[in-house]
Amino acid sequence: MVVQQHRSGVGVRAVCALAVVGVMAATAGCSGGGGGDDRAMADERGGADSLDVVHRAAAVLAGTVHGTGTGTGTATGAGARSVAGSAEVRTSMETAAGGTRVTIRGRGAYDFRNQVGRLEVALPEDAAGEDRHRPITELLAPGALYMMNRGAGVPADKWVRIDTTTLEDGNLVTGGVTDPMAAAELLRGARQVTYVGRTELAGVAVRHYRGISDIGRAAREASPKSRGALAAAAKGFRTDTVPFDAYLDEQGRLRKVRHRFSFANEGPAVEVVSTTLLYGFGVPVSVRLPDDRDIYTGKIRQRQPGGTRARARTKAGA
Template sequence: MVVQDRRGGAVSMAVACGTGLAVGLLATGCSPDGAAADDQAATARAAASEVRRSADALVRAGAARVRTAMETASGGTRVAIRGTGIYDFRTSSGQLRVLLPDLADKPGEGRQPITEILAPGALFMKNRGAGVPADKWVRMATAALADGNLVTGGATDPLAAAELLRGAREVAYRGEERLDGVRVRHYRGITDIGVAARAASRRSGPALTAAEKGFTTDAVPFDVYLDEVGRLRKARQRFQFANGAPEGASVTSTTELYDFGVRAAGVRLPERRDIYTGKIASAAP
């Protein structure tokens, strides 16, 4: 951040600060404007540092319950997808039940919920449709996805959502609020996917590296809410990608975490014989 120095010369500095050591005062910046700017810069640095460390706090916390929401806006059309489940940050794995919106030609009928298993380097989906038998799983390597699975599965992997914040910049503290009865600190800023990928753990780094290519910009605006021990309670992140449309498309992904310390049974990955290996059609949301 560039701060304009509006301080006067040696004489005015000597009068304002009560000393003739104008040169020294110019170096130390004793004017009220300089002190305020320094305080603001220090506050911004502290806010960014706390946001970047939120992924570490989640790993220390262990497991948590998850609520997800993803809204896509393109060409005046909005589609919302919601999910619930549990995630263990120590093993980087979890399971979600994702609800898709009704089909346009069958309003009110709903769709079969998709079961998703999130695991290091992979996303497994069951009841995906698109020509996949109902009793089979689809496996996707997250590092091979153009967006690193930040939006592909209809929910952002909770650890990836937190690791993405390692690239946070221009962070502003927005005050305290209450979320599900818990006092939280609200921060707003922008995170850079490329910076986050280089700072992320080995578990999330490859997927975030892939995500650098999947969006029209690496800059991801966010709102996050951290509790008193720095754990991420809620993250709202906004992505932009081309989607073949002139105006592109935007995706707002919201991840909420609660009930920390809940006992999470180990996620059981599908057996090889249960994974579908045939051709998969494109599944419209």
């Protein structure tokens, strides 16, 4: 397991307090460590282009390149073109600390060309300090995360806007959902890739790749709209390597990706497993971002590790 750690214990606690809409903070404190290997390699069992196939996954989803297949690197017939651009999305983010395991689930759709999406995020019972919590609506956009039904003193008809380029994790875990484009863009930083083998997802034949991704490299190679948030994550993490499992279909489209993050400080380690599942490619996606008058600018109560409460101020456009 490669460990993600922030540059300071204070930074870790701040992210944990906000992460997954307060759920991570409610489950445990945070703690520290590990490293990674700089070698780039592709397992010959997956074809000589295994590393390239993984690197291209985000571009294939955005439709800026056509999938070239995931086998030998050649493309013929229907496999030479891929229908992507948008997809239906299911997500799960599981945190584990001190023997406590919490899973947050999301469902919606995402437009990879414009990098906007809408998800309904369901918190488990009691995770937010309540028996039941209304699903949180999240709008994802380049550099921004909008949340409705955030709770913590935010009026029910108002949105909270967070500038993801200022978050120490670049919103890789903060909202309880890893932005689907960010999840794919992280694969641009892959520096180790091993071909695991063929399998099926919901009846679709896919190839399974496992590897290590470097957030800094991903930020440098990412599309302009994704670069800011990933660059923030690269600066905010002391060890910016992330283990992943990626499943691509015969057209080179990413069908499933799982990233493993680990936070550590003086308390119990907090493990975070973020999984993104893509299907229904080409689905229409309509996302209208809130007007400034609909964005809450007051104070938000946040749980800190240990159960104490703090108050944070949000700003329109911040």
